[in-house]
Amino acid sequence: MALEKIRSIKIGFKSKKTENNLDVPQSTDNLDINASPKKKQKKEKKGHRSLTKIDILSKLGLSRTGELIGVDIGTSSIKIGTVKKTKEGYQLTHIAKKTYAENLLTEGHIVDQDFVAHEIREIVTKNNIKSTIAASALSSYGAIIKKIRLPLSEDMDIEKIMKNPSILEETGLIITEIENSIPFQLKEVYYSYHVLGLDPEDENFINVLFVVSKKEIVDGFIDTFRMAGLKLVLLDLDLISLINIVEQIYGLHGSPVMIVDLGATVMNMAIVKGPYIDLTREVMLGGTYLTEQIQKALKAGYLEAEEKKIKADPEITYLFEDFIFNISSEINKTINFYLSTKPNESISKIFITGGGSLLEGIIDKIYNDTNINIEIIDPFLIVGGEAAVKQNVYKEYREFIPVALHLSTRIDDIVR
Numbered sequence: 520m521a522l523e524k525i526r527s528i529k530i531g532f533k534s535k536k537t538e539n540n541l542d543v544p545q546s547t548d549n550l551d552i553n554a555s556p557k558k559k560q561k562k563e564k565k566g567h568r569s570l571t572k573i574d575i576l577s578k579l580g581l582s583r584t585g586e587l588i589g590v591d592i593g594t595s596s597i598k599i600g601t602v603k604k605t606k607e608g609y610q611l612t613h614i615a616k617k618t619y620a621e622n623l624l625t626e627g628h629i630v631d632q633d634f635v636a637h638e639i640r641e642i643v644t645k646n647n648i649k650s651t652i653a654a655s656a657l658s659s660y661g662a663i664i665k666k667i668r669l670p671l672s673e674d675m676d677i678e679k680i681m682k683n684p685s686i687l688e689e690t691g692l693i694i695t696e697i698e699n700s701i702p703f704q705l706k707e708v709y710y711s712y713h714v715l716g717l718d719p720e721d722e723n724f725i726n727v728l729f730v731v732s733k734k735e736i737v738d739g740f741i742d743t744f745r746m747a748g749l750k751l752v753l754l755d756l757d758l759i760s761l762i763n764i765v766e767q768i769y770g771l772h773g774s775p776v777m778i779v780d781l782g783a784t785v786m787n788m789a790i791v792k793g794p795y796i797d798l799t800r801e802v803m804l805g806g807t808y809l810t811e812q813i814q815k816a817l818k819a820g821y822l823e824a825e826e827k828k829i830k831a832d833p834e835i836t837y838l839f840e841d842f843i844f845n846i847s848s849e850i851n852k853t854i855n856f857y858l859s860t861k862p863n864e865s866i867s868k869i870f871i872t873g874g875g876s877l878l879e880g881i882i883d884k885i886y887n888d889t890n891i892n893i894e895i896i897d898p899f900l901i902v903g904g905e906a907a908v909k910q911n912v913y914k915e916y917r918e919f920i921p922v923a924l925h926l927s928t929r930i931d932d933i934v935r
C-alpha cells in the first residue's frame with residue numbers, strides 16, 4: 520500500500536473560541552526588539568545546507584513573499600519569531616511568546632484547536648505581523664524519527680539516488696521499513712524521508728532518515744493554522760529544527776555533539792555527528808513535573824508553584840534536587856548507550872535549550888555528571904548575536920525561541 524505524502528493543504532474551517540485564557544507572564548505586545556545603533560549582522564553562512572532537513576509539508580507553489588512566521592507550539596507555550604533577510608544577513612523583525620497553565624499538546628496533538636488558533640491569531644495581530652504564511656514544527660513526541668540502512672543494489676548508485684530519492688520508493692524498500700517501524704496502520708500516517716548518503720561504515724548501504732506522523736496530528740496543525748488565518752506552508756519536527764539551527768549557527772562538528780531540549784513535558788535529545796543524526800531519544804520528563812511536585816508540597820495552585828520555581832524560592836528549592844538528578848541521569852543514559860554502540864567516539868559538547876534549562880543548578884549538575892562542556896544554544900546568533908537585540912529580549916527569549924527563529928529562516932526553502 521502506498522503511503523501518503525502531503526501535497527496540498529486541505530481546508531477545514533471551524534468557528535473560533537475565545538475562552539479560557541490561561542495567562543502566566545507574557546510579552547506578546549509589539550516589542551522594540553532590535554538594539555540600536557544597529558551592529559553589523561553576522562554574515563549568513565553560505566554553502567552547505569543541512570542534509571537533515573525534513574519537511575512533512577513540502578513546497579507548495581508560493582509566490583515571493585517577505586516573511587515566514589515561525590510558530591513553535593510547545594506543551595506550555597506558543598513562541599513566534601520572524602526574521603527578514605537583508606544584505607548583511609537575517610534581521611529579527613518580530614518575537615513573541617505566551618505561556619499557558621494547561622497543556623496545549625498531548626502526545627503531539629493540539630488539544631484544543633480553536634483555542635490555539637485564536638491565540639496564534641491574537642499574537643500575530645498584537646505584534647502587527649502582516650505575513651500570512653507560517654512554518655511550524657511537530658513535537659518529536661508525536662512523530663517517529665528513524666535512521667535506516669538500505670542495501671544499495673547494483674543498478675543504483677548514490678548520485679542517482681541523491682538526485683532523485685523517489686526511486687527508492689519504487690523499490691518498495693522504504694515503505695516496508697516504515698511499515699515495520701510503526702505501531703499504526705500505513706493508511707493512518709504521513710511520512711517524509713531524506714537520503715543521508717552512503718553508510719560511512721559500509722558503502723554497500725545507504726542511510727536514510729524517515730519521519731512518520733499520524734495524519735490526525737498533522738491535519739490538526741493544518742486546520743489550526745487555517746483557523747488562525749494563516750497558511751501553513753512548512754511543517755518540521757522540533758528536534759530536527761534544533762539540530763539544524765545548531766548546524767546553522769555553530770557549523771558542522773567532526774566529533775559527535777549532543778543536543779538537549781528541556782521543555783515543559785518532554786526532554787528531547789539527539790546525538791549528531793557532522794551531517795548525521797546518530798541517535799534521537801525523547802523522555803517524558805519536563806518542567807511541568809517539577810511544578811506539580813511543588814504544587815503538591817505547598818498545596819498550592821499552578822501559578823503560585825510555577826512562580827516559585829522560576830524564582831528559585833528557597834522554600835522549595837529542596838525539591839529541585841531529585842528532578843535535576845533524573846534529568847541528568849537520562850542524559851547520561853543516552854550518552855552511555857551511544858558510546859556503547861560507538862566505543863571509539865566521545866561527545867565533545869552538549870548544546871542545551873528549552874525553558875527547563877533555566878532551572879537553578881541544572882547545568883552545573885549535568886556538567887558535573889558528564890564532564891562535557893555545555894553550551895546554551897544562542898538563537899540570536901542568527902540575527903547578529905546578543906548585541907543586535909535588546910537586552911531584555913535576549914534574556915527573556917534565548918532559551919525559548921530557537922525553533923521559531925529557525926523556522927522563519929526557512930523562507931529560503933519555500934520562496935521560488
Ligand SMILES: Nc1ncnc2c1ncn2[C@@H]1O[C@H](COP(=O)(O)OP(=O)(O)OP(=O)(O)O)[C@@H](O)[C@H]1O
Pocket residue numbers: 592593594595596624658781782783784785786805806807810825828829830872873874875876877878879918919
Ligand atoms: N527561569 C526558569 N526556571 C526554571 N524553569 C523555567 C524557567 N522558565 C521557564 N521554565 C520552565 O520551562 C518550561 C517551558 O519550557 P519550553 O517553553 O521550552 O517548553 P514547551 O516548548 O512549552 O514544552 P515541550 O517542548 O515539552 O512541549 C516550563 O516547565 C517552565 O516552568
Ligand SMILES: [Mg+2]
Pocket residue numbers: 592593594757782783873
Ligand atoms: Mg518545546
